[in-house]
Amino acid sequence: MPRRSLVVVANRLPLDDNAAPDGACEWRRSPGGLTGALHTILQQAPATWVGWGGGPGPRLPNVGSVRLRPVALTADEQRGYYEGFANSTLWPLYHDAVQQPVFQREWWDTYRAVNQRFAEAAAEVAGRHAAVWVQDYHLQLLPRMLRELRPDLLIGFFMHIPFPPPELFMQLPRRVELLHGMLGADLVGFQREQAAHNLAQLARKLLGAEAADHAIHVGPRTVRTGAFPVSIDVSEMSALATRPDVVAHAGQLRHDLGESKRVLLSVDRLDYTKGIEHRLTAYRELLRDGDVKVRDTVLVQVAVPSRERVESYRDLRDRIEGEVGRINGEYGRVGEPAIHYLNQPFDRAQLAALYRAADVMVVTPLRDGMNLVAKEFVAARGDGSGALVLSEFAGAAAELSTAFLVNPHDLDGLKQTLLRALEADPADLRARMGAMRRHLAEHDIYAWARAYLTALDHTGRLAQRLPN
Ligand code: ADP
Ligand code: G6P
Numbered sequence: 001m002p003r004r005s006l007v008v009v010a011n012r013l014p015l016d017d018n019a020a021p022d023g024a025c026e027w028r029r030s031p032g033g034l035t036g037a038l039h040t041i042l043q044q045a046p047a048t049w050v051g052w053g054g055g056p057g058p059r060l061p062n063v064g065s066v067r068l069r070p071v072a073l074t075a076d077e078q079r080g081y082y083e084g085f086a087n088s089t090l091w092p093l094y095h096d097a098v099q100q101p102v103f104q105r106e107w108w109d110t111y112r113a114v115n116q117r118f119a120e121a122a123a124e125v126a127g128r129h130a131a132v133w134v135q136d137y138h139l140q141l142l143p144r145m146l147r148e149l150r151p152d153l154l155i156g157f158f159m160h161i162p163f164p165p166p167e168l169f170m171q172l173p174r175r176v177e178l179l180h181g182m183l184g185a186d187l188v189g190f191q192r193e194q195a196a197h198n199l200a201q202l203a204r205k206l207l208g209a210e211a212a213d214h215a216i217h218v219g220p221r222t223v224r225t226g227a228f229p230v231s232i233d234v235s236e237m238s239a240l241a242t243r244p245d246v247v248a249h250a251g252q253l254r255h256d257l258g259e260s261k262r263v264l265l266s267v268d269r270l271d272y273t274k275g276i277e278h279r280l281t282a283y284r285e286l287l288r289d290g291d292v293k294v295r296d297t298v299l300v301q302v303a304v305p306s307r308e309r310v311e312s313y314r315d316l317r318d319r320i321e322g323e324v325g326r327i328n329g330e331y332g333r334v335g336e337p338a339i340h341y342l343n344q345p346f347d348r349a350q351l352a353a354l355y356r357a358a359d360v361m362v363v364t365p366l367r368d369g370m371n372l373v374a375k376e377f378v379a380a381r382g383d384g385s386g387a388l389v390l391s392e393f394a395g396a397a398a399e400l401s402t403a404f405l406v407n408p409h410d411l412d413g414l415k416q417t418l419l420r421a422l423e424a425d426p427a428d429l430r431a432r433m434g435a436m437r438r439h440l441a442e443h444d445i446y447a448w449a450r451a452y453l454t455a456l457d458h459t460g461r462l463a464q465r466l467p468n
Contacts, residue, residue, distance in 0.1 A: 004154065004462055005130045006047040006453075009122045011082065011138035013051040013068055014039040032269065032306075034136055034160045036372065040233045041449045042066045045465040048125045050118060052082075069125050071118055080110025083310050086138045092312075093171060094137060094164050095273045095367040096393075099312055101171070108174055112141060115181070119145035126153055131453070131462055134185065136160045141177065144184025156456045157185035160230065161369040162395075163195035166202050176206055183207075183218045187456045189228045191369045191395040196225040228452045229399060230370050234444040237379035240352040249349070250356035257298055257357070258336070262422055264299045265358035267351065267373045268365075269306040270343065272316050275364040275391065275408040276303060280323045280339075282414040287331045287338055291419055294331050299362075300340045302354065317343070355380035360387045360421045363394060364408040370395035374403070378440055384430040387421035399439055402432040 014035040042049060046065040053070040073081065084107035093101040119142050122132050133156040134142050143157050159182075169175060179202055182188055190196050193213070200211040203218075210217040214225055240246055257263055264283075268274035283299055286292045303320065307313045324341045331338040346354070355361070361377040371394040378388065378400065390396060390403035397405055404424075406417040446466050453462040 004457065005127045006045065006462065006465070007050060007122055007126045007130055007132045008038060008042065008047055008135065009050040009118055009132060009139060009142060010034060010038065010135035011052055011086070013049060013053050013070060014042075015053060037230050037232070037445050037448070038135070040236070040445050041466060050121045050125060067125070069121055071114075071121050073114065077110055077114050078309075080107045081114040082138065083307070085111035087307055087310055088312070089172070090137045090140075091161070092272075093168055094161050096162070096164070097168060098366045099272045103171075103173055105173070112177075115139055115141040116145055118142055119149060122146055123149040123153075126150060128152055129154070131156065131457060133158065133453075133456070141181035142184075144181045147184040154457060155185045156187045156189065156452065157182055158189040158228070158452065159195065159369070160191065162192075162367055163190055163198050165198050166205055169198070169202055170206075175202075179203065179206055180218075183216060183223050185223060186221075187452075188223060188225045189452050189455075190225070191227065191229050192398060193227045196227060199225055224455070226455060228448055228455070229395060229443070230372070231440070231443050231445045231448050232372050232375045232379060233446075234375075234379045234440050236348075237352060237355075237376050238382055240348060241356050241380035242382060243349070243352075246349050246352045246356065249353035253353060253357040257300070257340070260296065262297045262359045263357060264297065264360045264362050264418070264422075265302075265354055265377075266299070266362045266364075267302040267354065268304070270303040270313065270317055270320070271306055272312060273365055273367055275366045276301070276320055277316075277323065278366070278408045278411065278414065279362060279364050280320065280327065282411050282418065283339070284323075284327050284331075285411065286415055286418065287327065291415070292422070294333055294336050294338050297422070298336075298340065299338065300342070300354065300358070302342045302344075302346065304345050305343055351376065352380050358386060360389060360418070362389045362418065363396075364389065364391045364406060364414065365394050366391070366408055368394040368396075372396075374400060375440060378433065378436045381433055381437070384433045384437070385426065386433060387424055387429050388433075388436070389417055389421050399443065400436045402435040404432075 012035055048067040048069055050069045052073055088102040092099040118139055126132055129152050131154040135158055143155050146155055197213050200213050203209040203211040203216045216223045324339050327339055328337045355377045363371055363374040374390050374396040388403040390400055390405055391408045392405050404417050404421045406414055408414055449466055450463040454460050
């Protein structure tokens with residue numbers, strides 16, 4: 001068989017909304033794990049990327065070896081499909097319902113119609129027997145729709161966010177259709193084994209399917225499932241963190257923050273799953289109790305704006321900004337805030353400098369499919385210094401097991417862990433960091449894509465296009 005071509009379908013193209021103010025196009029990655037990961041791989045592998053360009057209409061040329069196929073969304077579709085069903089129903093439900101999911105019947109029709117439009121776009125650009133790799137919860141109906149349009153295709157689906165246990169999934173009014181949608185794929189990939197187990201349980205319960213953790217029988221077809229933990233471009237981040245301008249910028253940051261201070265850093269999309277409020281409460285109590293003092297410790301909280309048209313995200317931003325203001329008002333001193341709060345996007349070099357400048361990286365989501373920020377921090381610490389405080393509920397915790405693992409719901413535990421990390425012995429930190437760096441060196445983004453694509457086509461030929 002001739003070599004299969006590759007089509008990736010994701011809600012977003014890897015460009016943020018303002019990427020082309022003068023009509024010129026540039027690869028500018030939008031914040032978020034999914035686009036970052038795929039952007040890295042596809043820059044080096046000829047493929048077509050079907051996705052939404054962020055605005056209302058098509059406008060994008062091709063970029064490098066990647067052909068972009070924009071899908072236009074009307075304002076109503078953005079509301080019903082993206083802000084509504086994807087980000088107000090599925091997103092909170094799949095993240096352990098840490099925020100109450102909203103079920104609005106009219107969103108479903110839009111979600112289905114937009115999935116159908118993406119399926120048609122993918123069917124149109126995919127060559128005969130192409131492999132089509134569908135990404136994430138926005139497009140959960142697409143695999144089945146695409147199979148109906150193009151039975152010749154090899155179809156993969158990867159869920160970047162957690163996939164919940166039956167107790168939660170069963171709440172969904174359109175649960176059977178959603179399951180059938182995913183099971184249109186030949187291979188359904190998750191971040192963690194538990195998710196594959198959840199899917200098998202649901203297929204048995206809701207569809208009466210014969211299902212084991214790695215194989216689900218749907219009519220005459222067998223759908224394979226498995227865990228493929230996503231990662232980062234480790235060598236890119238390592239190299240960036242040692243670039244002279246980044247080293248100089250990190251030094252400047254340390255100087256500006258106060259040379260002798262211990263620096264805690266958090267970098268998140270401003271999302272209620274990231275546990276920012278719990279973290280701020282813990283930090284406020286540490287200040288209140290005198291366990292940390294503004295004169296020798298500072299927290300830098302980067303919180304890039306996200307999904308701001310969704311009410312729960314706007315409310316969250318108001319609450320966080322109010323709390324940061326309260327903490328600084330109460331504990332800050334002139335020229336010495338307790339928390340530096342930065343609600344802005346940064347480029348990769350600026351992020352690398354922040355990672356380099358920190359003593360303790362605090363990554364405490366209430367639930368997270370993976371969390372690439374934790375991996376980026378580890379990759380940026382070539383000298384083996386620095387502490388990572390990591391939530392047990394981030395997918396990354398399964399791999400970065402020598403981090404300071406913490407349950408972010410347990411405020412006392414969180415406070416104690418922050419203090420342990422701040423006061424840890426440098427030799428202990430180096431041993432922990434060394435183990436995490438060794439793991440990442442073997443498990444970078446290319447290894448992820450290679451493992452998934454090899455499992456998808458069995459032959460390894462799809463993966464051959466990726467750099468070694
Ligand atoms: P999620 O995908 O839920 O946003 P991840 O931690 O997996 O969470 O991925 C976030 C990605 O977004 C990381 O690659 C990180 O570097 C990037 N990012 C986070 N904050 C910013 C920011 N302020 N500016 C630019 N990129 C950011
Ligand atoms: C998570 C999701 C991605 C999404 C990203 C940013 O990583 O898994 O699918 O792209 O968040 O969110 P946004 O809504 O801005 O695309």
